[in-house]
Amino acid sequence: MDYLQIQGGKKLHGSITISGAKNSALPIIAATILSDKPVKLTNLPDVVDIRTLLKLLVMLGGEVEHNGTVALINNKNINSTKAVYEIVSQMRASILVLGPLLARFGECEVSLPGGCAIGQRPIDLHLRALEAMGANIEIKGGYVRAEAPNGLKGAKIVFDKITVGGTENIVMAATLAHGTTTIINSAKEPEIVQLCEMIRDAGVEIDGIGTSTITIKGTAQKPLKFQDTEIIPDRIEAGTYLCAGAITNSSITIKKVNAVHIQSSLDKLESMGCSFDIKGDEITIYPTNRLRPINIVTTEYPGFPTDMQAQFMAVATMAIGDSLIEERLFENRFMHVSELNRLGSDIWLKGNVAAVRPVAQLYGADVMATDLRASSALVLAGLVANGVTNIHRIYHLDRGYDNLEGKLLALGADIKRLSH
Numbered sequence: 132m133d134y135l136q137i138q139g140g141k142k143l144h145g146s147i148t149i150s151g152a153k154n155s156a157l158p159i160i161a162a163t164i165l166s167d168k169p170v171k172l173t174n175l176p177d178v179v180d181i182r183t184l185l186k187l188l189v190m191l192g193g194e195v196e197h198n199g200t201v202a203l204i205n206n207k208n209i210n211s212t213k214a215v216y217e218i219v220s221q222m223r224a225s226i227l228v229l230g231p232l233l234a235r236f237g238e239c240e241v242s243l244p245g246g247c248a249i250g251q252r253p254i255d256l257h258l259r260a261l262e263a264m265g266a267n268i269e270i271k272g273g274y275v276r277a278e279a280p281n282g283l284k285g286a287k288i289v290f291d292k293i294t295v296g297g298t299e300n301i302v303m304a305a306t307l308a309h310g311t312t313t314i315i316n317s318a319k320e321p322e323i324v325q326l327c328e329m330i331r332d333a334g335v336e337i338d339g340i341g342t343s344t345i346t347i348k349g350t351a352q353k354p355l356k357f358q359d360t361e362i363i364p365d366r367i368e369a370g371t372y373l374c375a376g377a378i379t380n381s382s383i384t385i386k387k388v389n390a391v392h393i394q395s396s397l398d399k400l401e402s403m404g405c406s407f408d409i410k411g412d413e414i415t416i417y418p419t420n421r422l423r424p425i426n427i428v429t430t431e432y433p434g435f436p437t438d439m440q441a442q443f444m445a446v447a448t449m450a451i452g453d454s455l456i457e458e459r460l461f462e463n464r465f466m467h468v469s470e471l472n473r474l475g476s477d478i479w480l481k482g483n484v485a486a487v488r489p490v491a492q493l494y495g496a497d498v499m500a501t502d503l504r505a506s507s508a509l510v511l512a513g514l515v516a517n518g519v520t521n522i523h524r525i526y527h528l529d530r531g532y533d534n535l536e537g538k539l540l541a542l543g544a545d546i547k548r549l550s551h
């Protein structure tokens with residue numbers, strides 16, 4: 132199995148280019164099911180999750196030509212509507228095919244994704260909303276079986292909780308429904324905005340993009356014709372590299388990034404003492420060797436993202452005072468704490484709050500990646516730890532970070548991928 136070996140203590144320098152956003156590419160790939168015409172997607176990140184979802188499309192009968200950052204997809208001949216356990220268990224986001232399959236074909240079977248390392252992650256809100264749109268839903272043998280033989284009907288959906296995947300599934304389902312759907316308390320993440328814009332550019336009437344109320348006039352099961360779409364930059368990858376600059380006290384430049392999408396991370400780094408030069412789609416970070424402590428509460432966009440919580444915790448280990456980090460979205464998203472403590476940090480957990488106390492130095496050790504973003508926190512800590520850090524189970528990182536070690540090498544880090 133592969134692992135990453137980092138010799139800590141190197142200063143970083145230079146620039147790297149941010150890849151396309153995995154979390155935007157996934158719903159957009161799922162949305163291609165709403166069409167029976169070819170569509171070209173560009174700026175896809177070259178990561179395992181994208182390959183997994185494209186493989187699912189092929190299993191359903193779609194045609195896919197995929198080459199690194201570009202995919203040509205044609206879902207004209209889909210002949211199966213069953214998303215099997217083998218794929219969904221590899222990647223929870225495969226649940227995003229539920230809405231589009233049901234809307235286009237009037238039936239589908241999708242394996243229940245189950246829990247994952249960061250928490251239970253139920254899909255009850257997705258299912259309740261589809262029922263409100265007229266679907267009959269049954270859970271049997273580990274599969275969600277959904278039927279709407281005469282198509283879905285537009286409905287008023289009020290989400291009890293803001294859900295990114297739930298909003299995406301219902302936006303896609305509503306697009307081919309009969310009548311108008313209004314989603315109240317929808318998520319507002321940039322990834323949802325891109326999905327809605329792609330659907331709008333296919334000629335669908337959709338209002339309230341980027342707000343908490345989205346209204347969609349369905350096409351009554353008429354498949355769409357999408358424009359070619361370039362995936363937006365990955366705001367979490369961008370934030371992770373800025374954290375790499377901050378933790379190693381290095382000035383680096385990240386290119387092809389949307390500063391608006393990472394405003395909350397920029398604000399937190401600024402309050403820790405870092406400063407920035409933002410020119411068009413490039414950001415240069417000017418770090419500080421006296422990082423101030425921070426308080427963070429994770430919340431929905433445009434608030435501070437849960438997907439950046441672990442990376443900021445790594446940076447906070449190097450601050451000159453106590454930081455407090457509260458995780459409000461996922462109940463078990465602190466598994467990096469014990470691994471960071473193996474590297475010498477002093478982090479205390481009580482419920483969903485972590486207190487990060489200052490330490491003079493981190494020391495290299497063997498640590499284990501537990502989920503995607505937790506893994507990148509261990510990489511960040513390894514960059515500044517004294518000695519060698521080996522990070523095991525990096526298949527988590529490969530799911531979501533395009534060429535992580537290549538990009539860090541380009542910035543001057545001493546990092547290697549090894550096998551044992």
Ligand code: UD1
Nearest residue numbers: 154224252253254255256257293294295296297438460461
């Ligand atoms: C997406 C992101 C993930 C990010 C998360 C929150 C993708 C592929 N993944 O995940 O990286 O961390 O948003 O920003 O885009 N919930 C329910 N019932 C539901 C659905 C959700 O209770 O039916 C709860 C979840 O358990 C969680 C909260 O709602 O506590 C938010 O989850 P959600 O926004 O749905 O996250 P995902 O779409 O799974």
